[in-house]
Amino acid sequence: METITPNWLKKRADLSPERTALIFNDQSWTFGEVFTLATKIAGKIVGLLPGKSSRVAILMNNTPEAVWVIYGLQQLGIETVFLNSKLTASELEFQIIDSETELIIYDRSLKDKANELSVMLTEILIVSVTELEGRPTFEIAIREEYRLDDVFSIMYTSGTTGKPKGVLQTFGNHWWSAAGSVLNIGLQENDSWLCAVPIFHISGLSIFMRSIIYGIPVILVEKFDERAVNRLLSSGKVTIMSAVTAMINRMLTEQGNLPYHPAFRCLLAGGGPVPKPLLEVCKERQIPVFQTYGMTETSSQIATLSPEDSLRKLGSAGKPLFPSQLKIMVEQEEAKPMQEGEIFVKGPNVTGGYLNRDETNADSFRDGWFSTGDLGFKDEEGFVYILDRRSDLIISGGENIYPAEIEEILLSHDEVADAGVTGISDKKWGHVPYGFVVAGKPINEEEILAFCRKSLAAYKVPKRIIQVNELPRNGANKLMRRLLSRLIENEK
């Protein structure tokens, strides 16, 4: 039977109109106010929509306006493409065309990128929030109910090979993700969630979905800044925060030995295991770290390790949350404890598939289980350990970087005969990409880096380009990216 719930924000505004929904710098808004603002902007958006079932993309950073637009689109039940503002115009172009987006809404800080896009995509309507706000407000019929099978958000993610794919996230996926989290960490009257991760990633968007479902405020910051975040965590205003390891490192260094406020009860850490020395510091300072495993396809965390287990189960991502399942497969069989294999996940928070990718979708699901491509194992007690992210994924400061994408660019350079990319550990970012190239004559590193910058978002541009005689390949001539780092061991 199809599951239907009331419109979440409308319901929340009815149940808790006076409760704080959003805090940004010195301003704050109640759920009642947020609902009014979202409805108002929705009434402006409809005037621009070519059709009722149009798809809209947002190209926005962490601002209150982005929140009104996202909730506004939700009032209309419009499928929303979340564009990563760090991508280059040509990277974005692919996603916009692929998703058949008919309208793009951007914010002032991304004006240059929007201008570039408007030259490339002359048929697509591109408006700034400021323009939008100046437009007439139409009377609209907002969605009274949400069908949980309906798609709300689309976020692009890459894979081993090929172009990025749009992950379809339904209202149900978001609901169950929020439910799994609340059953894990509880819900207290004073709860508030700090969002210092991008709203265009699932880590950020999921905070806003939880906010309206739980009825708790989001404290939004424009950009992660360790000093500002530390001040918030020391103030007692924040009880929960989502972060990646690289952020935690910078926060702890800046904070020194000062304790955080005791109300701060949960630091959700994604993007790879937190190293032991960092965990020990957290334990000493009584910072409750919940290490998680998740991806765009699972609509945020799918497994979490409790703070009490963090040192006993060092490096583990814990157990799958209440509504979800996780198994390790070796060939067609489920692995034994401690046996390495591919990670499969299942649960109502897991995407039903990628947009217009029938073939990939057929490959990605087996009997209702989603094949993550990640490698890992479970220990005797069922705790999950992630060994390698799929397709040698590099997580750099919370952003996913797919080596294949960078290799493709390197290979398109005239002088490069062969190329391989891998992540090298980095104090500030966790990992950064390094490029390894084979060429007929000595290369000019700076020239190749400049070439990369033309097509790649800044965070994807390799930190170094290293020329080698040949790349490590296995018998089937497959590039062994994990062996690349050995080529610079002497150098480091």
Added chain:
Amino acid sequence: METITPNWLKKRADLSPERTALIFNDQSWTFGEVFTLATKIAGKIVGLLPGKSSRVAILMNNTPEAVWVIYGLQQLGIETVFLNSKLTASELEFQIIDSETELIIYDRSLKDKANELSVMLTEILIVSVTELEGRPTFEIAIREEYRLDDVFSIMYTSGTTGKPKGVLQTFGNHWWSAAGSVLNIGLQENDSWLCAVPIFHISGLSIFMRSIIYGIPVILVEKFDERAVNRLLSSGKVTIMSAVTAMINRMLTEQGNLPYHPAFRCLLAGGGPVPKPLLEVCKERQIPVFQTYGMTETSSQIATLSPEDSLRKLGSAGKPLFPSQLKIMVEQEEAKPMQEGEIFVKGPNVTGGYLNRDETNADSFRDGWFSTGDLGFKDEEGFVYILDRRSDLIISGGENIYPAEIEEILLSHDEVADAGVTGISDKKWGHVPYGFVVAGKPINEEEILAFCRKSLAAYKVPKRIIQVNELPRNGANKLMRRLLSRLIENEK
């Protein structure tokens, strides 16, 4: 898309094996232990089941054994009929036959009733828990997953006319009921729920569903006793309790001016509005009363009033919970604020219908909304007020009593020409049924009461039988039960 989750108890035992799941008198069990006991009893039950899809009924009071059996049946995914142990054997007989039950499990305290049933129902297997425990344990394949559309529990409820109907409660109904409650009252690490209401009612069963979903202990008591309950609420061991108004009254009287432990944070009050003097006592003693509206068909509460609104919105049942909707209909239109009408509800916690009652089901649902038959209105702020329970339902000490059922018995008495039953307010029980009869000659009250006792559960037997000249009927000759109480106004 069909929603599938892991088996709840198994998942809970995996996530929190060492946490306390159940406390009964001086004993306690962890989720790990409860899972083991449930699996074990499931392995004994399968040996008695005629078929894989058999339906099993339980005739049990509040005991740990009942908990193992309920969870055990859930491991097997077996539809379970929850029999009200207060009913007479002939009342039960109807439900057992109607539900096509193939096996009944009873506990020692209900031996006499079980014996009566075994004479009446010679084809149905009736075993005690003790017998069951002595039987061999079979290897079983427990359900790894629950399909939320599958029925788990069936509870009988009556209506205006006709025989009781089996309400089908799916796993999804229970899930969403638990989700709606947690989003309303939160979830804290020290939470525990006192169950002093019968497990065979949705008020009791829903506590056990929440327990495994939330990972919190149930403190189970065999029977409501104000002194024992007060001791528990003063101990700090209980944070949440479900009660009906009649229970609260008795608790407060016994407790006197002594405060409850501050950890006690939520008293969920069902079965009609709490009277103002009682609310004022609760306010004075800082007892947080959450008044609720719900029924078997909504799998427990569907609307709840927060303590902060309880005096401002006296007599209201609050607003519908996050996943649910409630509207007031007058003829085919939605009522205006303050306008009285019939209450309709919708939400994933609402039953899909009654067992084998196609006609009633067709009548009970309109565009996905369930017609409760109850009367009420919403105020300008959307707070719901219940005016009359459907079919003049009498709620007596938390038990539902349907006048039609008693009238049918009264009318079957040789001397009774016409009969009407209504609820008269009662200090101890909230309301008690009174019978009004028309007869050709003076009746013998005691003889008619004895006649009722033969076919009706004790709580349904009228407190008084009053002979009148005629019953109040409207133009369409419909009995106006609400006017019956006027016939004794002088007498009271």
